[in-house]
Amino acid sequence: MKKILLMGNPNVGKSVIFSRLTGTYVITSNYPGTTVEFTKGYTEINGEKVEVIDVPGAYTLEPTNTAEEVAVKMLEEASREKDCTIIQVIDATNLERNLILTLQLLSRNLPLLIALNLWDEAKHLGIQIDFQKLEAILGVPVVPTVAITGEGIKELKEKIPEAKKGKCLMGEKWQEIGRIIDEVQKVSHRHHTFSEKLNDLTIRPATGLPLALIILYLVFLFVRLGGESLTTYLLDPIFNKLYLPFLARIINQSSLPKFLVRILLGEKMEPLSGLGLLTTGPYIPFVIVFPYLFVFYLLLSLLEDIGYLPRLATLLDTFFHRLGVHGYSSVPIILGFGCKVPALLATRLLERKREKIITTALLMMMAPCLPQSAMIVSLIAPHGTKYLFLVFGLLFFLSLIVSFLLSKIFRGETLELFLEIPPYRRPVFSLLWQKTWLRLKGFLKEAVPLILGGVFLISILEISGVIDLIGKFLGKPLLYLLGLPERTIGVITTGFLRKDVSIALLAPLNLTLKQLVIASIFLTLYLPCLSTFFVMGKELGWENLLKVAAIQLLSGLSVCFILNQVLSGT
Amino acid sequence: MRRIDLTQMKENEKGIIVELLGGCGFLRRLEVLGIRKGKEVKKISKQVLGGPVIIQVGNTQVALGCGMARKIIVEIK
Numbered sequence: 315m316k317k318i319l320l321m322g323n324p325n326v327g328k329s330v331i332f333s334r335l336t337g338t339y340v341i342t343s344n345y346p347g348t349t350v351e352f353t354k355g356y357t358e359i360n361g362e363k364v365e366v367i368d369v370p371g372a373y374t375l376e377p378t379n380t381a382e383e384v385a386v387k388m389l390e391e392a393s394r395e396k397d398c399t400i401i402q403v404i405d406a407t408n409l410e411r412n413l414i415l416t417l418q419l420l421s422r423n424l425p426l427l428i429a430l431n432l433w434d435e436a437k438h439l440g441i442q443i444d445f446q447k448l449e450a451i452l453g454v455p456v457v458p459t460v461a462i463t464g465e466g467i468k469e470l471k472e473k474i475p476e477a478k479k480g481k482c483l484m485g486e487k488w489q490e491i492g493r494i495i496d497e498v499q500k501v502s503h504r505h506h507t508f509s510e511k512l513n514d515l516t517i518r519p520a521t522g523l524p525l526a527l528i529i530l531y532l533v534f535l536f537v538r539l540g541g542e543s544l545t546t547y548l549l550d551p552i553f554n555k556l557y558l559p560f561l562a563r564i565i566n567q568s569s570l571p572k573f574l575v576r577i578l579l580g581e582k583m584e585p586l587s588g589l590g591l592l593t594t595g596p597y598i599p600f601v602i603v604f605p606y607l608f609v610f611y612l613l614l615s616l617l618e619d620i621g622y623l624p625r626l627a628t629l630l631d632t633f634f635h636r637l638g639v640h641g642y643s644s645v646p647i648i649l650g651f652g653c654k655v656p657a658l659l660a661t662r663l664l665e666r667k668r669e670k671i672i673t674t675a676l677l678m679m680m681a682p683c684l685p686q687s688a689m690i691v692s693l694i695a696p697h698g699t700k701y702l703f704l705v706f707g708l709l710f711f712l713s714l715i716v717s718f719l720l721s722k723i724f725r726g727e728t729l730e731l732f733l734e735i736p737p738y739r740r741p742v743f744s745l746l747w748q749k750t751w752l753r754l755k756g757f758l759k760e761a762v763p764l765i766l767g768g769v770f771l772i773s774i775l776e777i778s779g780v781i782d783l784i785g786k787f788l789g790k791p792l793l794y795l796l797g798l799p800e801r802t803i804g805v806i807t808t809g810f811l812r813k814d815v816s817i818a819l820l821a822p823l824n825l826t827l828k829q830l831v832i833a834s835i836f837l838t839l840y841l842p843c844l845s846t847f848f849v850m851g852k853e854l855g856w857e858n859l860l861k862v863a864a865i866q867l868l869s870g871l872s873v874c875f876i877l878n879q880v881l882s883g884t
Numbered sequence: 885m886r887r888i889d890l891t892q893m894k895e896n897e898k899g900i901i902v903e904l905l906g907g908c909g910f911l912r913r914l915e916v917l918g919i920r921k922g923k924e925v926k927k928i929s930k931q932v933l934g935g936p937v938i939i940q941v942g943n944t945q946v947a948l949g950c951g952m953a954r955k956i957i958v959e960i961k
Contacts, residue, residue: 323916373916373917374912374916376912378909378912378913378916407943408918408942408943408944410918410942411916411917411918411942411944414915414916415916439943441943488920513928513945514928514929517928517929517938518895518928518929519929519930519931519932519935624947627947628931628935628936628938628947629931631931631935631936631947631949632931632932632933632934632935632936635935635949641936730936730948730949730950730951730952731936731947731948731949732913732946732947732948732949732952733946733947734917734944734945734946734947735938735945735946735947736945737943737945
């Protein structure tokens with residue numbers, strides 16, 4: 315089968331061209347051995363099915379980062395196959411620097427075709443490009459396109475069979491590029507555009523920082539409200555009113571052994587305390603996590619597509635640099651205030667393992683997730699606001715200390731920020747949906763089996779009495795160290811399933827204020843919740859997951875132990 | 885004519901890149917974004933407290949850390 319590789323610099327609209335070329339059936343996967351994602355789809359040319367690959371963005375074929383390494387590898391793999399065509403997507407507003415990649419591609423001697431994208435924007439900026447002359451100089455077809463509106467896509471598709479090995483331009487590259495630019499491009503006077511004014515506003519600290527805070531707050535609010543309403547008004551009723559009764563009927567009619575029924579349905583038909591493979595198992599990923607993720611992915615894709623993320627990273631870099639991470643870490647950390655699962659998935663924006671680990675520790679420890687925070691507030695607020703400050707302040711400072719220590723332990727310097735700030739672009743809504751859906755599908759495919767497996771494992775441990783044993787032998791000394799009464803043991807075990815509920819379960823236990831403060835901090839820190847646990851394992855690797863979990867447990871233990879000694883009983 | 889580095893430029897000031905200090909890898913990363921000797925650069929903004937600097941070369945805007953910005957020397961007319 316024929317193969318087409320879509321290549322080009324980042325931010326040139328390559329993905330939009332990709333989805334214009336391919337239909338609805340696209341898949342994303344990681345390039346083997348890396349965290350770099352690429353998308354694959356199919357198109358039809360002259361009645362023949364052709365595979366189209368959206369290669370990760372690259373400025374050059376002399377790699378300067380992992381994405382570029384992957385791009386080069388994919389190019390080399392493809393060049394070994396017969397019938398492989400390269401389409402380079404060029405940003406017409408930045409012809410000069412895009413030509414570096416063109417010259418490199420030409421020297422690879424593969425059939426090449428150029429999509430001169432953002433054609434409308436170039437015109438708007440007063441840039442005129444004589445694309446026929448460019449075609450003559452390079453010796454390959456050049457098609458002007460406006461991917462967002464679909465202009466030129468038909469012509470591009472028609473020209474694919476005409477792609478050819480172009481001329482190999484042998485001179486010094488900047489001389490060659492300079493010569494080409496002189497011949498094909500004219501720039502006339504241009505006006506300040508709205509997008510440029512918006513850019514200035516959002517990137518200068520005086521206006522940009524307040525705007526960034528507002529935008530982050532809105533994202534946070536939407537994720538929370540959207541996720542909550544989807545759970546409460548749609549998914550939870552469907553689950554409890556339709557799915558559970560249906561399931562109960564089927565299981566009751568079957569004559570399964572009691573032991574099996576217990577594993578499938580849990581101790582009681584109550585997804586959050588029963589621990590059943592068919593009740594708790596699907597409830598956690600589909601009813602609790604899915605809605606937050608859906609809203610989050612939609613917003614993340616939107617911010618990404620309009621080009622806001624690089625600006626946010628730049629604005630917050632100063633602060634996060636001091637913690638040993640990049641400005642890009644701000645997105646996951648702030649999301650962590652809402653729900654840890656989307657926050658962890660957002661760490662994919664980070665390129666290096668060290669940053670990922672530090673960011674994960676920060677986002678896990680800086681604050682409880684939102685439902686948990688709400689519970690802590692409702693439990694402790696009646697005793698006085700200063701105790702709330704104590705709980706949240708301690709968590710915050712603890713996370714800063716831990717991240718500072720981690721940045722010393724995991725060696726390597728904090729990279730300086732270096733990234734292109736693309737102009738603001740109009741989002742394409744159909745693409746937004748597609749992207750969101752692809753990401754959700756990815757989550758469901760990867761996390762659901764893990765969560766089901768986890769529920770199964772824990773229920774086996776519970777039935778076989780292992781959890782009770784742990785509670786007896788580890789629980790008592792633990793509670794003694796932290797000054798908590800024995801009845802909190804059960805709460806600590808359920809906390810693993812869903813942490814906000816665990817804190818709510820403290821309410822009927824008649825704890826003293828001191829015990830409440832300690833229990834809240836401990837329950838926030840001691841372990842990630844079930845879904846977080848497995849998603850973290852997937853994102854960081856199981857070894858690093860254990861490291862982060864150990865750090866959480868140890869710091870939770872020590873802080874609570876000290877608190878127990880320092881706070882006078884109230 | 886003043887010779888200064890990017891961190892010393894004022895917002896909206898323009899200059900011509902005359903010297904790039906630093907290793908080959910650094911130069912290559914700059915080059916592919918169109919930042920090289922002889923190009924005109926305009927400073928878009930600086931972040932507070934030693935944060936990254938934002939510049940524009942051609943139609944490309946780039947944010948770069950202070951350490952990197954100090955290695956790019958420009959001449960201001």
